[in-house]
Amino acid sequence: MAYHVNFKGEKVIPVEESQTLLHASLAAGIPHYHACGGKGQCTTCRVLVLQGPEKLTPATIYEQAIKRVKKFPDNVRLACQSYVRGEGIEIHRLIRDETDRYIFIDSNEVDTKTVMGEQRKLALFFIDIRNFTPFIEASLPFDVIHIMRRIFALFQNAITQYNGEIIDTAGDGLYAVFGLGSKIKQAAEAAVLAGLKIMEDIKIFNNTYMRPYFNHTFEVGIGVHVGKVIVGNVGIGLSNNLTVMGYPVNIAARLQAATKELNNSFVISALAYRLLKNPPYAVGCSYLNLKGVSTAYEVKLIGNPYELKQSMPAPSIT
Template sequence: METNYLIHNPMPVVPDQEQHLAIMFLDIRNFTGLMESQPGQTVVQVVRRLFTAFNQIIKKFEGKVVEVAGDSLYAVFGLQTELKESVNNAYQAAKVMLQTVTLFNEAHSQPYDGGPLEIGVGLHAGKVFVGEFGLDDAPQLSVMGLPVNIASRLQAKTRELNNDLIISEDAYQLLDDAQAIVPHQNVQLQGISHGQQIRLAGKPYAKPQHSLDYLLAISR
């Protein structure tokens, strides 16, 4: 007997509304290498500790985590505040999270995977659709729109540009201490048709530290 599965369109629990938000994407660098070099349970504990701290920081700066998936985190700022304030909150939260990772590394004498843990953060601002969406009985915050894709691509660009915090020009112009961030350039983001002006607001990643065996091998 053939079973027919009807494909239906899940309906939003709350109608979508347009809002101007600051959007942040964060990712742990070299997560695959970490999984290969450390016991799985150790990696899970490290990620949980970091993301628990990140969530507290985001809430402190009036943001909200939309999604956590493996080694990445996605948050928005401005659900209850104006855009300028939300961008500044997101920027301050990003700086505190980067400092938290530094403190975490300093607390461990043996670095993970031959080097310190590092994160990449992309920050953008723009008009998005905000609502609640649920496939089953668990509606969750839903934020959709081109600015979300741009923020995600900015985070992905941190590795290529060797800078752990990249901010779009749109968000940069709303920062109170914008003059403190000088380096800027135009980049092409994957899947985005037009170029994006960005600011390199962080610092370069640590150079990988090779083992003694490797150094001896290349010196021969």
Template sequence: MAINRRDIKGNGRGTVLQQARLWSGLVLLVYATGHFINHGLGLVSLSWMDGMLTVMSAIWSSVPGTVLLYGAFAIHILLGVLSVLSIRSLKMPFWRWFQIALGLAIPYWLVSHIIVTRGSELATGVPVTYLQELSLLWPVSAVKQNALLLLVWVHGIIGVHFWLRPKSWYKDGLLVLLPIAIAVPIVAMAGWMTAAKRELLRLSLDTDGAEAVDMAARVAAVREAVSDYQAIAQGWVAISLSVLLLVFVVLIIAQGFRRRVQVTYGNGLTVDAAPGKTLLDVSRDNRIDHLSVCGGRARCSTCRVLVMSEQDGLSPVGPAERKLLDKINAEPNMRLACQARVQGDVNIRPIIQPKRAVSTPLQSDPFGWGVEREVSVLQLKIKEFRPFVDKTLPYDVIYVLNQLLDLMVEQIEAQDGHVDKFTNDGLTAVFGLETHKTQAARSALYAAARCQALVEGGDGAQQLAAPLKIGIGVHSGRAVIGRVGKSSDQTAPSPVTAIGNVSLIAEALEMVTRRSDASIVYSKYVHELCGLGVANMLGTPSEFAIQGLAGKVEAVMVKNSSPLRKKLELTQS
């Protein structure tokens, strides 16, 4: 089944080690963000920079702050090393290699920066001021400083992106988060460089010259005190990175000499794999499209597979995988490909296919798997349908019913609505699959008014072989949207259906029309979305208790649809 990669909900938190790496990284990113904002204040003044530096120092130089910061730093590095050494496939997505490369480069550049700041304080006993730091960095270390800033920021943002990506709100949240992610490093670089040039110019124009001489002496003292330590520290970091890469290469080469096992996919394709690799790694090694929205961290369930053979060919289910599988009520033979490691021959079938891997006409269908979205639901039923059937010949029943529904569908589709299902006395339609919730509400309500207009009089009424009355309920809200009952090969798609309270409320509002003279009953929420002003001008405001829901639903009962239709046309223009 095809899937919209951005519409998957997050279901899991990953393993304990993955959570530790995530949260230690978030601590470091919080510190870096504050530090970068501090740099950005250089666009205002040096005093603002020093003011925020005082606050930052009070937090992070305290005993709890120091333990938290350096503890997170140590944990993140240690778990990063373990993560690199656990890699069993070189065919990973580009973003993963890019994040690893950034992570390996950061310590080499960062250790020099730490020694110049914290190290100089320890060596000289004099707290580092922003003016001193700017004098140390500008202009000789400007490129290095900006490179380090970008390395840290991009590495952290990649991690945050794949942490938040499975969240249902993340796609909409990107409209706010992406500009912030771009602005922070730009403002930070502009801020510290602007402040450096401004302050050094001020010192050069100082007629007394005492401050400039004092600052030059302090900068020279710091450089002399830490220069040897910088070289030694960077040397050890370079050696450590070299050893890490050497061990990594040895592990990858050694893996090639291990006994091979076979992994068979549902389409009959069989590939060889080295024991210890995850099923996701096996798919990537063999260029088999395998969806993994969270990047293989057990935080979503999109990589899950059905195991068609005995499960002794896979590693046991771990705590993180078990928690996620239980949350989605998975079958006993379902596994997460990012967590299950091959130990012997195994036969699997991936459940969700990336859109590019689907060769059927529905490869671009975002509703092949359930997504959550705010939509508007229109519920339409024929009033007094049973008496009509009892007194009408069978042929005429079907003929009139088809006449009516054809007219209704024409109006619904004209407003970009999608017919969910037909019943023996009406239909259900969904609006908002491709439009904003406001436009969806207006389209649903306008389609309802047009349907009533056709039935109440005009060409539509003349086309019907027998006079009929209809009742319509309309409500808007969040729902699970998907195709229910679709064949596994996706060649015979079922209509899109909306599952949730929005459908329940729309149906309940339609039932109100059966016991009243109202032709349309729509919720107050729909009224507000459409911006229709005073409800009394269009119908009668009412409240209804709906079985299974707490509280009452406010709604508007419309007897004559003409004012509603005209109001919608007027406000649309």
């Protein structure tokens, strides 16, 4: 008996019950990679199952073993280990040329799930150092970088303590996510706890280091939002960092920027705030018209008003 399988973007092929998906696709003239000859060892024959995963036979012991090592998501199957048992299957070959092969096989792939991209609900965390420009203008380059390192180390400690992941840094700010390994409620909680810890740590750093040695203090602006985003890995040849994209990311960035106009160091969307089991006291609530966003966003203010009382030494030019 033969079924039909749609190789998306290529062709619909007949597959006999006795044929593996790989044998059938090769017989139909599809240039399906199969470096190990169909022994379930190389994973070059892997396919993404878009429809009808239940119509494929369960993974063989070889496939199960390699899926465990490679951390394949459930919808990735090895064509050489899969037989078809019904109509309605649609698949997408993952390795179609040498560049695909490099990305998936040769570039030390660790986690196919993130390389491929998936939609996740995450807590999005933006933080920025306030009053850094006057410090740059009045300080030696060595001091600027040294202090920046100290502050970023402090950010990183708090973020990793609460299982967050730093995605990107830009100038005197950074962007992190929480929830890659947890549910969204815990993710929101973790993002808030990390932010509150940073605010406390900055206070201590100001009192014990910045004030005595530089007569300067720093404040931060933090924005937190939650939402569905695309998580993937696009760092071909440059870096292999995780990338997180989507509309909620823009909103979180805007909330961080709004800390200035709202004069509060920690702005969280009401959506994220409502997820918190033990929400911190919110000194205020506001509706923000964010640039590029059609509806006003309800936000909660859970930080402190800015002090903005810095005194900087005059730049010393020798």
